[in-house]
Amino acid sequence: MIAEDIRQVIIDILARIAPDEDLSDLQDDVAFREQMELDSMDFLDIVMELRKQYRVQIPEEEYEQLISMSSTVSYLMPRLKDVESPA
Amino acid sequence: MVKYDTVIIGAGLSGLAAGIRLAYFDKSVCILERHTTIGGLNSFYRLRERNHDVGLHAVTNYAPPGTKTGPLSKLLRQLRLRWDDFRLCPQRESTVAFPGCTLRFNNDFQLLLSQIEEQFPAQRDNFQRLLNRIDEHDELSLNDVPTSAREIVAAEISDPLLVDMLFCPLMFYGSPTASDMEFSQFVIMFKSIFYEGFARPFEGVRLILKSLVRQFKSLGGELKLRSGVRTILSENQRATALVLDDGSTIETKNILSSAGSAETIRLCRGRTEEDAPQPGEISFVETIFSLDCQPADLGHNQTIVFYNNTPQFRYDTPDEACDVDSGIVCSPNNFQYGDRVDEGRIRITALANPDIWMNFAESDYIREKDSWCRRIVDSAVAHVPDFRSHVVDTDMFTPRTIKKFTGHLNGCVYGAPQKIRDGRTHLENLFLCGTDQGFLGIIGAMLSGITIANLHLLKTP
Numbered sequence: 001m002i003a004e005d006i007r008q009v010i011i012d013i014l015a016r017i018a019p020d021e022d023l024s025d026l027q028d029d030v031a032f033r034e035q036m037e038l039d040s041m042d043f044l045d046i047v048m049e050l051r052k053q054y055r056v057q058i059p060e061e062e063y064e065q066l067i068s069m070s071s072t073v074s075y076l077m078p079r080l081k082d083v084e085s086p087a
Numbered sequence: 088m089v090k091y092d093t094v095i096i097g098a099g100l101s102g103l104a105a106g107i108r109l110a111y112f113d114k115s116v117c118i119l120e121r122h123t124t125i126g127g128l129n130s131f132y133r134l135r136e137r138n139h140d141v142g143l144h145a146v147t148n149y150a151p152p153g154t155k156t157g158p159l160s161k162l163l164r165q166l167r168l169r170w171d172d173f174r175l176c177p178q179r180e181s182t183v184a185f186p187g188c189t190l191r192f193n194n195d196f197q198l199l200l201s202q203i204e205e206q207f208p209a210q211r212d213n214f215q216r217l218l219n220r221i222d223e224h225d226e227l228s229l230n231d232v233p234t235s236a237r238e239i240v241a242a243e244i245s246d247p248l249l250v251d252m253l254f255c256p257l258m259f260y261g262s263p264t265a266s267d268m269e270f271s272q273f274v275i276m277f278k279s280i281f282y283e284g285f286a287r288p289f290e291g292v293r294l295i296l297k298s299l300v301r302q303f304k305s306l307g308g309e310l311k312l313r314s315g316v317r318t319i320l321s322e323n324q325r326a327t328a329l330v331l332d333d334g335s336t337i338e339t340k341n342i343l344s345s346a347g348s349a350e351t352i353r354l355c356r357g358r359t360e361e362d363a364p365q366p367g368e369i370s371f372v373e374t375i376f377s378l379d380c381q382p383a384d385l386g387h388n389q390t391i392v393f394y395n396n397t398p399q400f401r402y403d404t405p406d407e408a409c410d411v412d413s414g415i416v417c418s419p420n421n422f423q424y425g426d427r428v429d430e431g432r433i434r435i436t437a438l439a440n441p442d443i444w445m446n447f448a449e450s451d452y453i454r455e456k457d458s459w460c461r462r463i464v465d466s467a468v469a470h471v472p473d474f475r476s477h478v479v480d481t482d483m484f485t486p487r488t489i490k491k492f493t494g495h496l497n498g499c500v501y502g503a504p505q506k507i508r509d510g511r512t513h514l515e516n517l518f519l520c521g522t523d524q525g526f527l528g529i530i531g532a533m534l535s536g537i538t539i540a541n542l543h544l545l546k547t548p
């Protein structure tokens with residue numbers, strides 16, 4: 001997957017975690033927490049969704065890498081580079 | 088033979104919510120329910136062609152669509168449900184009615200604030216100080232040291248009448264303990280009732296339960312009704328399997344029980360009655376009146392009335408079968424449903440003594456119900472218009488009914504006084520959720536199931 005695909009994967013996960021949230025104007029360099037109401041339960045869900053869909057294991061001490069869209073994408077790039085992009 | 092990741096005991100609100108979390112993350116999960124239907128303490132039934140809810144007066148913790156914080160939105164996110172799945176309609180207005188003083192409140196906290204300023208002007212700053220303490224408190228901490236809410240509130244508010252009037256609705260809707268509450272529980276109830284407020288789906292609790300079951304099944308979860316658990320088998324501090332009422336055995340890696348702590352420990356082979364934690368004792372009777380008109384036609388517009396007729400409010404197990412001096416009047420019609428109208432209903436709840444109700448001879452039980460029902464209404468009509476000549480049907484249930492259909496010892500509604508916040512038991516893979524874990528009520532029960540599933544059952548792949 002390339003960066004663009006990974007971004008879409010994260011958007012899809014966020015849409016599932018918060019179906020009532022408008023994600024169209026999400027800013028990639030601003031922390032998720034500042035743009036949407038996400039608490040620690042929700043962060044756990046992002047991690048588990050990634051495990052569920054792509055079998056990526058993210059250790060607890062690395063959760064902080066998922067702070068914004070751009071940091072999440074760069075963190076996942078090497079881990080998902082061999083995964084087929086979703087159709 | 089199938090071996091589940093997790094078997095959940097009980098298809099009440101906590102068990103169903105936990106089930107959705109586990110099924111969503113691809114765990115093989117099965118919910119076992121002894122009764123013929125789902126819902127537990129908040130189920131529904133049909134009697135003489137009328138639909139009734141068991142528990143639901145009001146869903147607490149109301150938040151309007153689009154709200155992104157607070158327990159209700161947290162819960163919807165966690166269950167991957169939409170606001171529309173519960174279709175909550177807000178209350179009109181409720182009251183706390185004591186001799187010579189009535190406080191009105193609704194889902195806008197300003198109304199309660201202005202009522203207190205008007206009726207307790209000397210307490211204005213004190214009340215503000217209490218609000219500061221409430222706002223600063225972390226009530227959801229899973230390891231907090233229990234402190235007496237009575238002491239904290241009395242330290243701020245010097246008028247005992249106002250203290251009692253604040254405690255009355257919070258105790259009725261969520262105190263497992265007599266006379267006093269833990270401060271954390273007080274804060275949870277204060278926020279859920281006064282800050283956030285009441286709502287109800289027009290269709291009643293059915294809608295909420297159906298949304299939960301639909302979600303659970305669509306994610307591959309299994310639900311087995313008429314499947315009571317008789318025994319939990321264990322080996323070396325680990326649960327290994329469950330034996331059902333029909334003698335069949337189910338193997339599982341983990342068990343999550345919503346049956347109650349004392350009730351669950353009694354299912355474990357080799358455990359004696361003495362090891363078991365004490366079950367709670369706070370229980371209620373509930374009377375349901377169907378009317379030939381709307382409550383509003385009689386001039387009754389309140390959603391909920393919490394009433395008390397004595398100088399001091401008492402919240403404990405009465406010496407007689409019921410305590411008729413205080414209670415809750417709920418009119419399910421008095422929510423903002425738009426133009427949808429259902430049959431007029433009034434429900435009244437009063438504290439009850441479980442032992443007395445359990446021990447009535449079968450031949451006296453019906454007569455006792457009739458007689459207490461009459462006494463409860465006689466007392467309640469001091470606070471609501473006299474609706475007695477409009478009653479077309481009456482039903483009443485007691486601690487005995489609650490025990491029969493949910494298995495909770497004493498017909499206890501809010502669980503044991505001693506909560507087990509982290510959900511752990513003497514077996515390393517047997518966990519508790521629901522009333523004895525400690526988050527109470529409809530929203531609380533669902534959050535309890537979610538919290539314990541997240542904490543113990545989801546982190547391992």
Ligand SMILES: Cc1cc2nc3c(=O)[nH]c(=O)nc-3n(C[C@H](O)[C@H](O)[C@H](O)COP(=O)(O)OP(=O)(O)OC[C@H]3O[C@@H](n4cnc5c(N)ncnc54)[C@H](O)[C@@H]3O)c2cc1C
Pocket residue numbers: 096097098099100101102119120121122125126127128129141142143144145146147314315316317345346350354371373489492493494495500520521522523527528529530532
């Ligand atoms: C009269 C009344 C009015 C209420 N009003 C309100 C209200 O207005 N607002 C509000 O928020 N809350 C209200 N509540 C409280 C709310 O209903 C409960 O807090 C909530 O439903 C508890 O859910 P639970 O999952 O913890 O427990 P339960 O619903 O009790 O779930 C436990 C389930 O386990 C099953 N079970 C037990 N033992 C076994 C076994 N051995 N094998 C298989 N299954 C077993 C039981 O049958 C039951 O279905 C009310 C309750 C009552 C009784």
